[in-house]
Amino acid sequence: MQVAAENRDETETSKEDITSQTLPFYKLLSQADRLDWILMVLGTLGSIVHGLAQPVGYLLLGKALDAFGNHINNTNEMVNALKKVVPYVWYMAFATFPAGILEIGCWMYASERQVTRLRLTFLKAVLSQEIGAFDTDLTSGKIISGISSHMSIIQDAIGEKLGHFLSCFATFFSGVLIAFISCWEVSLLALFVVPMILAIGATYTKKMNAISATRMSFLSEATAMVEQSISHIKTVFAFVGENSAIKSFSECLARQLHMSKNEAFVKGFGTGMFQIVTFCSWALIVFVGAIVVVAGRAHGGDVIAAVMSILFGAISLTYAAPDMQIFNQAKAAGKEVFQVIERKPMIYTNTEGKILESVNGCIDIYDVHFAYPSRKETLILQGFTLSIPAGKVVALVGSSGCGKSTIMSLITRFYDPIKGDILIDNHSIKDLDLKFLRRNIGLVSQEPSLFSGNIEDNIKAGNSNADDDQIQKAAQMANAHSFISQFPEQYLTEGRPIIRWTETESSNSRAILKNPPILLLDEATSALDTESERVVQAALEKAMQGRTVILIAHRLSTIVNADMIAVVENGIVTETGTHQDLLTNNKFYHNLFELQNISQESYTRVEDSMEEVASIQTDISSQFLDQPDEPREVSKTPQTTLKKGEMKESGEGSIFLRIWFGLKKREVIKIAIGSSAAAFAGISKPVFGFFIITIGVAYYRNNPKHIVGIYSIVFSSIGFLSLFAHTLQHYFFGVVGENAMTNLRRALYAAILRNELAWFEKPENSVGSITSRVINETSTVKTIISDRMSVIVQCISSIVIATIVSIKVNWRMGLVAWAVMPCHFIGGLIQAKSAKGFSSGSSAAYSELVALASESASNIKTIASFCQEDHVIMKAKVTLKKPLTQSRKQSVKYGIIQGVSLCLWNIAHAVALWYTTILVERGQASFEDGIRSYQIFSLTVPSITELWTLIPTVFSAISILTPVFQTLDRQTEIEPDSPKQSPHKSIKGEIEFRNVHFFYPSRAEVTVLDDFSLKIEAGSKVALVGPSGAGKSSVLALLLRFYDVNGGEVLIDGKDIKRYNLRKLRTQIGLVQQEPLLFSCSIRDNICYGNEGASEAEIIQAAMDANIHEVISNLPRGYDTSVGKRDANFQADKSKE
Known part of the structure; x- marks a missing residue:
């Protein structure tokens, strides 16, 4: 059986919807008020000044070249002309400080304010919908995504990303303007190149988005499978469905692997195309510049200023490409959000209707x-x-x-x-009036649901004005008071795991406290x-x-x-x-x-x-099993801790070695090819820095057309070689990384399903934690290999070559370049963070709100029946106050950091030009060598910054992988495949519990079964009765070996169950749980889960035995009807032969 296979068409449909969004971007700003618009105007001003800095810098570089060329034979006049240019570089450096503050501070705070309102509006819209909407459109996943990930994307888009996008466009437009002022012929030619660069960027982005969307849809299927299997782990174990789950998971991973290979190739080829177009464009433009200079229509400095301004302006648009991707994602997310906000409910909760004086x-x-x-x-x-x-x-x-x-x-x-x-x-x-109606109706549903918080708050939902006496009386009437009183905190006991023991009693108490006429x-x-039923019923x-x-x-x-x-x-x-x-x-x-x-x-x-207990006859295989019963007594006897099942510590170094040495030989060959390609790709920056200044100086030499023509051919050759280098680099590293990640995910998932049930009940092994470990944390293997190591090799190559060439050209300027490197380095680090967004990690601040929304979606009927919508909104407002306050402080802090980074970056340029002037004045270097030595290193500094940021991320990724490898290495306490031999024939069914002592591993201080003994003859029917916490469900859990006894033994047919092969044993035991749990697949697959070889006749007979065949047959798709969490009404007999 393949879990969630029925949902694949829906996933593909939703994927197509996402890729064809039409929501206008301005609608994302619909929550802005007057202050937000003022902040956004100031932020725009800061972005524009930031964007002007680079083109103005290249204009000043052109002026410096003119100062050199116009006085090439007179050093004193050359120095005086250079000294006139230097102050303007300092002015520009200091102007960028306030610009950075405005850009980040204003955009960050404005987006936080707007999205805070949008979250509340979205939650209000969700709670105002009719219940039918939650059966169709408003799934829990859609609500959680809407208020968490979708909101984060929107906040990112209308905040820092919008500011960064505007600064990039300011760089482009100001670069075009400066280029036309400097040399219109070269600028006009360069403008024809820009559309080509943009076209490649757009094609690349579109192709990557399409592949990524398909890959993510496959990953979503795999995630759903893991989440389902772990949340239904008792069902998986009881019906020996481990192999079925692993097979379905592996099939999804195989589909994702295929798409990832395509993605790696497109990434490499797309990056290479940027390189070839850029280098060939430079080659053509600088040659045309030589023609213009020879014709006397422009100076060499004007040509360089025009070339650098317009081409780097065009490149700034490529820097804006990720922002545009975020904008598209935000419009896609916004469409889903606003569909909910603008959805008109079929049943309005807030419309005024009749309010009766009394209800009979x-x-x-x-x-x-x-x-x-x-x-x-x-x-x-x-x-x-x-x-x-x-x-x-x-x-x-x-x-x-x-x-x-x-x-x-x-x-x-x-x-x-x-x-x-x-x-x-x-x-x-x-x-x-709908709220009046529901306030006069008390409802206790078939599946009682409680909210997070303490028991008192849950009961008080029935009447918010009730005092403690009324709450206790309601609990007493529902037979809950004595049980609640056993907890140390009594009615103030918090936490869902504890409250679950009192779900029915607390739900009944809540309805009684409401005191409704109906x-x-x-x-x-x-x-x-x-x-307990008889007592509560009374x-x-x-x-x-x-x-x-x-x-x-x-x-x-x-x-x-x-x-x-x-x-x-x-x-x-x-x-x-x-x-x-x-x-x-x-x-x-x-x-x-x-x-x-x-x-x-x-x-x-x-x-x-x-006082008389009814004897109900039912087969032991049909007993209900829920969470372990809460014990009645607390044992004072200290218990020893388990030594099995401990996870082996895995150091960061050993994990790193396991990642690399775990690769197959052919993968190592791919890494070698990719590394060689990455090393060659790293030469592009220092080579460009060397030749662009050399060409600028050549304009002032004799026969500049011939000299520049040779350099143009060199440029073009490097571009073509870069295409192949980048393609090989990203493809081979990408394929190796994806293979390693896929293999690790498959191995980890299989290892997890071998663990005993007690392991899944540990706090660190919740459903969400395990799902994240299998899907998210394992992805760091690909991050290390594909996205980190390949770029690290490229950066090292670039730094080594730049250092050697810079020192070779002029050792004094080379040393100064290293001396001012911290200014570049610090500025580059902050700029890299700015491009990603300073608030990119702020989603954790909304964890409380996400939990509240998730709980509301799951318990929407309870919220509606008790008219708790306003209470939920009030709690949401409280949870949003803290992130908003934090954002105000962070926006100021990060604004200052951005301003300092921009200032430092431009100060380094000012120092370099000033020191070049000193070297020329002292005769220790020519202007050409001084500027060239600095420019080589200056253009390579981003590689140093990138290397600095990448290496810690590798160690961070390894630390994330630590629990993954610990889980992978863990030895289970209950080995499902040992011993290998299985019963030669079916067991008869004679069961004996002999002097059994048992406590749950999560509560070792509490004894659940104390010298428990019971013998059940084969073929007999036995009922277990007793109050909650007596140990009834524990007996069933031990029989299925969900846990092992701490003393005594459990025997089947006179043989200790530990001597049976566990998987084979469980095939001989049928289980129906207290709460019916179904997988997201067809009814047929649910019935034959764990026994895929069952025939159609056997499936139908099982349904008939469970008295549900007629109901299923009346459905349009019959046994092929897809069911899931919201279709738990389909309860089929899942017992196996």
């Missing part, structure tokens, strides 16, 4: 027809009619999927019927054991008094006292009456009664004596 609770349902929005072709209700008098208790019974729970959803107006109407006290619920109980006690019966109650129960014992029981078949009420009436007159009800093996006499005994 009379409910009339007339000829209601209904189909869920996600399955419009399947009518659930087909003329449902029922009248419920005020104050009466009405029970709905019927087969799974007949529409019982649907009626409750319609009464609370989670959905509106297609046809028909529902009246409360003779008023259509469509005419009533109470809806949808299998409110289904998650409780038999004894409490609920007291709470029912004086209210209109509609209840659904999975055991008929809880509805025998109902005033009326309605039998629902195929979406209609076929008969109503009391329990006794239906037992006599309704065949369906009578058969349902007999199916549960309940007699009228046994119900009488239950009613007479609450």
Whole structure:
């Protein structure tokens, strides 16, 4: 079975939608207020001044060359002319300081303010939608993405990236202007080259985006598979689905690998095309410049100023290409965000409607027809009619999927019927104020859900004005008070793992505290054991008094006292009456009664004596298994810690060696070829720095056309060689990195699925953490090989060549160039960070908001039924205050840092020109050698900056990989494949627990089973009953060897289960969990999960045994219907032969 295979078409469709966005960019600024616009205007001013600095610098370089050329035979006049140029370089350096402050500070803070409002607007829009939207359009993933990653992209786009983009365009336009002023002929020719560079950039970006989108869609499938398998790990283990999960995961990785190879080639070829076009353009333009100079229409300095200004202006557009990519991503993200914001709900929560003075609770349902929005072709209700008098208790019974729970959803107006109407006290619920309606209806759903926070806050959701006494009374009525009191913090106990033990009780308490005139109980006690159910049911019966109650129960014992029981078949009420009436007159009800093996006499005994425990016969293979039961007593005896399962420490050095020495021989050959290509690619910067000044000086020599023509041929040759070098470099490093990452992901995923269940219950091994470890953290292997090591080789080559040539040309200027290198270096580091965005890591500040949105999406029905929308928005506003305050401080800090970096960068140029003047004046160097020596090193300094930033990222990436390799090396405590031998025949089923002692590894101080002994004969049916925390689920977990006992032994057919091959043993045990868990695939694949060889007949028979074949057959696609987390109503028998 391939999990999530059914969703591939949808993924491809969504991918096509993303690549064809039409949202106008200005709409992303729709949340801006007056102050934001002022900040953006100031930020634009700063960006423009920043962008002007480089072209003005090249204009001054041209003036310096003119000073040299016009006085080439008179050193004193040359020096005096140079001294007039130097001050302007200093002026430009100091002007960039305030520009940097405005550019970063204003754009950063303005974007933070706008996106804060946008997040709130988005969350308000989500909470205002009808429930049907969450079944179709508004998936949990879409909501979480919308408020987290999409918002981060939008903030990036309308903040620093927009400022950087404007500075790049200012560089381009000012460069064009200066170029035309200096030499219009050369500028005009250069302008014809610019479209070619832009076309290559656009083609490259489009192709990379298309490949990346496809690759990411495959990666999303793989991520979903990992997330599903880990969140359903008990199901995976119980049904021996490890190999199936690994196979599906590997198939997705194989598809991604193919796309990544294409991506590596396009990256290399695209980068090479930039090089060849740039070098050939320089070659042509400088040769034309020589013709212009010979003709006397321009000076050599004018030509160099024009060439450098316009070409580096064009290159600045390529620097803006990533910004444009971010803009496109932001428009794509913005379209999804604004689709939600502008979506008009089918049921408005805030529209004013009738508010009745009092609600008696009379409910009339007339000829209601209904189909869920996600399955419009399947009518659930087909003329449902029922009248419920005020104050009466009405029970709905019927087969799974007949529409019982649907009626409750319609009464609370989670959905509106297609046809028909529902009246409360003779008023259509469509005419009533929606919040008023829901405040007067209490709902306890089949799957109780609680919010993060403490128990008191969860109960108080039913009535925000309730005091402590009222909360405790509600808890007592729901049989939750005594259990809650066992916690050290009692009602102030926080944390979902703890609160989960009281989900049903707390949910019931919340509904009771609401004190509504209408109470809806949808299998409110289904998650409780038999004894607890009777106690809670008795409490609920007291709470029912004086209210209109509609209840659904999975055991008929809880509805025998109902005033009326309605039998629902195929979406209609076929008969109503009391329990006794239906037992006599309704065949369906009578058969349902007999199916549960309940007699009228046994119900009488239950009613007479609450102390007697009902004996329910059910096969051990059908027992429910949820989270480990909370133990009743805390053991004072200290326990020893486990020595198995410890992870071997992996140092950074050993991990680095494992990455490289783990490569196959053919991969090493690819690395060697890629490294050679990278080394050659590194010469382009120092070569350009050397020849561009040499050409500038040649304009003032005799026969400049001949000299420049030779240099033009050299330029063109280097361009062609760079094309091949960059292509080989990026392709070979990319392929090796992708192969290494894919192999590591596959090996890590397989290793994870070998671990025992206790490992998955550790805090550091949550579903999100493991998924991130498999998908995100393993990607650092590719980062190290493809994106880091190849560039490191290129940078080292560039630095070595530049240093040698610079010192060779003039050792004094070469040393000065190294001396001012820190100015370049610091400025370059900050500029590199600025290009990426200073606030790029700020998404972590919104973790609380993301958690709140995720929780709201998962519990949307609970939020709606208890009218908690405003409360959620209020909590969201509180969580957003801290990031906004931090952003104000950070915008000032990073603005100053940006200003300092720009200033330092230009100070280095001023020092170099000043010292060249000193060398010329002293006769220690010619102007040509001085400027050339500095320019070679100056253009190579970015390689030093890049190298400095890359090396720490390699070590950082290795540290990220540490837990990956620790997990990979870990020895599981429960080996699933040992011993290798398996039973020669099927086990008989004789089970014995002999003096078993057990505690959960996560709570070693608490004893769950203390000298537990039980023997079960083969073929017999045994029920385990007891209060919550007695250890019932623990017994089942030990039988499946989810855990090993700490003392005693568990035997099957007289043999210790540790002596069985675990995977083979689990194929002999069937399990149905307390909460039905389905994978995102077809119903057929879910039924035969772990037993892919099952025939169609076996699948159908299993569905018939589980009494769901008829429901499945009525679906348009039958057994091929795709299901997932929101389709848990499809409960099929997943037991294997």
